[in-house]
Amino acid sequence: MNLKLFSAALATTALFAIAPAAAQGVKIGILNDQSGVYADYGGKWSLEAAKMAVEDFGGEVLGQKIEIVSADHQNKPDTAISIARKWYDVDGVDMITELTTSSVALAIQDLSKEKKKIDIVVGAATSRITGDACQPYGFHWAYDTHALAVGTGGALVKAGGDTWYFLTADYAFGYALEKDTGEIVQANGGKVLGAVRHPLNSSDFSSFLLQAQSSKAKIVGLANAGLDTANSIKQAAEFGIVAGGQKLAGLLLTLAEVHGLGLKASQGLVLTEAYYWDRDDKSREFAERFFKRTNRMPNMIQAGTYSATLSYLKAVKAAGTKETEAVAKKLKELPVDDAFAKGNVLANGRFVHDLYLFEVKKPEESKKPWDYYKLISTVEGAKAFPTAAESGCPLTK
Numbered sequence: 001m002n003l004k005l006f007s008a009a010l011a012t013t014a015l016f017a018i019a020p021a022a023a024q025g026v027k028i029g030i031l032n033d034q035s036g037v038y039a040d041y042g043g044k045w046s047l048e049a050a051k052m053a054v055e056d057f058g059g060e061v062l063g064q065k066i067e068i069v070s071a072d073h074q075n076k077p078d079t080a081i082s083i084a085r086k087w088y089d090v091d092g093v094d095m096i097t098e099l100t101t102s103s104v105a106l107a108i109q110d111l112s113k114e115k116k117k118i119d120i121v122v123g124a125a126t127s128r129i130t131g132d133a134c135q136p137y138g139f140h141w142a143y144d145t146h147a148l149a150v151g152t153g154g155a156l157v158k159a160g161g162d163t164w165y166f167l168t169a170d171y172a173f174g175y176a177l178e179k180d181t182g183e184i185v186q187a188n189g190g191k192v193l194g195a196v197r198h199p200l201n202s203s204d205f206s207s208f209l210l211q212a213q214s215s216k217a218k219i220v221g222l223a224n225a226g227l228d229t230a231n232s233i234k235q236a237a238e239f240g241i242v243a244g245g246q247k248l249a250g251l252l253l254t255l256a257e258v259h260g261l262g263l264k265a266s267q268g269l270v271l272t273e274a275y276y277w278d279r280d281d282k283s284r285e286f287a288e289r290f291f292k293r294t295n296r297m298p299n300m301i302q303a304g305t306y307s308a309t310l311s312y313l314k315a316v317k318a319a320g321t322k323e324t325e326a327v328a329k330k331l332k333e334l335p336v337d338d339a340f341a342k343g344n345v346l347a348n349g350r351f352v353h354d355l356y357l358f359e360v361k362k363p364e365e366s367k368k369p370w371d372y373y374k375l376i377s378t379v380e381g382a383k384a385f386p387t388a389a390e391s392g393c394p395l396t397k
Contacts, residue, residue, distance in 0.1 A: 004118035026322055027067045028054075028309060029087050031080060031108070032098040032123055037201040038226040040256040042100045042123040044070075046305040048294055050097070052286075053309035062318050069093065073102075075200065077107040084108055084246050088115045095120065097141075097308045100301070102173035109138045116324050120308040123301045125252060126223070127391075128349040134393035137328050139349040142304030142340075143274050144175070147182040147384035151272030151357050155377065156219055156249055157188040164197035165217035165247075167208050169224040169234055175249050177223040181324075182336050191218045202228060205235045213241055225252040226375075232260050237265060254299035260370050262362040266372075274355045275300040275340050276373055286339030297370045305386035307340035343381050348393035352381040371395035 030047045033039055047070045047181045054066045069091065070173070073080035080099075087093035088111070099105040100123030113135035120139040121129050129138065153164075164185050168174040174197065177236040182192045189221040196208045208234070212220045220241060222232050228248055236248055251256075253271040277287035277297045287308065290298045298306075315330035318320050332345045338351070345352030358373040366372065388396040 013195045015099075018258050019173055025065045025067055025085075025092075025199075026061055026313075026316060027069065027091065028312070029084070029093045029096040030098050030305070031083060031087075031096050032070075032100040032102075033074055033075050033226075033252065034070075036075055037228055038075070038100045038123070040260060041226045041254060041299070042098055042305070045256075045294055045302045046098045046100075046123070048296060049290065049302040049306040050309045052290065052293070053306045053313070057310060057313045061313050061390045062322070066320075067333060075104065075106050077103050079242070080104040081107050081111055082112055085115075088112075088117050089174070094118070094219065094324075095312050098122050098301075098305050099124050101171075102128075102176065103171050105129055106133055106172060106246070109133055111134055112137055114369050117323055118312065118313070118328055120312060122304040122308050125173045127180060128172075128176060130346070130348040130388075131392040134348045134395055136395060137324055138353065139331060139345065140395040141308045141351045142234065142300050143355060144270070144350075145176040145180040145383070146386060147179070147274075147355055147379070148177065148272050149184040149382050151355050151379045152249055152270055153181040153184040153221070154188055155357050156247070157185050159188040160249070161219040161247060162188075162190040163217045164190060164219045165212045166207070166221045166223050167205070167212055167309040168195050168197045169228055170197040170199055173225070174223045178221070180221065181221055181251055184200060195223075198224070203231065205232050206239070208232075209236055209239050209241060212251070213239060214244065217246065219249050221246050221249045221251055222253075223251050226257065228384070229253055233261060233269070242268075254301065255297060255370075255372060256299045256301075257316040258360055259296070259370070261374065263361060263366055267362045269360045269362070270357065270376070272355050272357050273300045273373075274353060274378065275303040276356060277303075277356065277370065279356070280359065282339050295371065296371060298377050303340040307336065307338050310338055311336055346385075346388040346391075347396050348388040348391050350385055350388070350391065351387050354381050355379040355384050 097120040105124035127144040319326035341353035
């Protein structure tokens with residue numbers, strides 16, 4: 001054999017050897033916290049929701065098998081980046097979703113832009129994802145800190161809760177939630193009296209709660225999530241904060257945390273979610289199927305992961321390819337109408353849909369298992385989220 005031809009053949013063989021394993025299929029990655037403070041908030045339950053979306057879609061798209069992989073990022077951006085880089089470079093993952101924890105989501109946003117891959121953030125909250133940190137292939141699905149601030153913060157100020165003190169998780173998510181809620185409070189005529197920041201996954205909130213108590217603020221805003229929120233609420237009861245006349249606002253509280261706390265501890269809390277299992281026939285049908293698989297009802301993160309996965313697959317089908325540019329374009333064109341929500345996706349990647357302001361029922365008001373919420377009001381999507389032009393996303397300028 002001619003030496004040049006032999007060398008060329010070897011090079012071609014090597015290229016095939018290192019090609020992504022899933023080049024002939026469509027592969028979706030679920031990257032989230034599966035063992036830590038947010039394990040119930042999203043965790044393995046979000047993975048189950050994504051599997052349901054794949055099954056509902058039919059298991060394949062464009063004649064190619066759909067595969068799901070998952071990993072626990074342990075709320076560490078470096079760990080998340082290492083996993084995602086391997087997924088993109090070696091394993092042929094086409095899209096990553098869920099992405100609980102804002103610092104992780106922001107890191108993956110940058111990597112996805114570099115690798116020209118789609119990510120759909122569901123579990124992380126910071127509004128920066130479709131604001132100053134937006135990128136052409138990044139999307140934000142279930143909610144964000146701005147929407148939570150409009151829903152819970154705006155409603156409580158209008159109801160007379162015009163002085164606030166924040167208990168804030170000491171990382172990107174907490175800062176964003178405190179900032180966005182504080183701005184909404186002030187815009188509605190309220191005042192922010194102060195804030196204290198606590199480490200992620202704290203076990204002892206006593207010093208932070210004492211500062212909140214001594215502030216005399218009418219509302220103690222919990223700018224945290226998952227077990228941190230649950231522990232804040234439990235320990236606030238021990239300090240008699242609510243009994244003393246102050247009100248707790250769970251700025252990011254979901255059905256999972258209310259279930260963990262129980263109605264006795266969480267009754268009266270006001271919160272905003274984008275999904276509630278008992279809202280309508282479509283939400284109930286999805287929730288009942290989810291319950292049969294998991295023995296629990298889904299929250300907005302898990303239902304949102306179902307929606308994000310299903311919407312991605314619909315976009316691939318509509319584009320006729322899994323090529324990133326084409327799929328991202330279709331995600332922004334196609335309307336969304338599923339068990340999670342109904343709405344549209346803006347040019348900055350923000351899925352705009354209604355959210356709901358709920359109050360947690362008293363134990364005697366609950367008529368059946370998982371009957372935890374009573375609806376106070378609907379927060380229209382156009383009011384909950386800024387327009388693409390108002391978001392600060394450089395893509396829209």
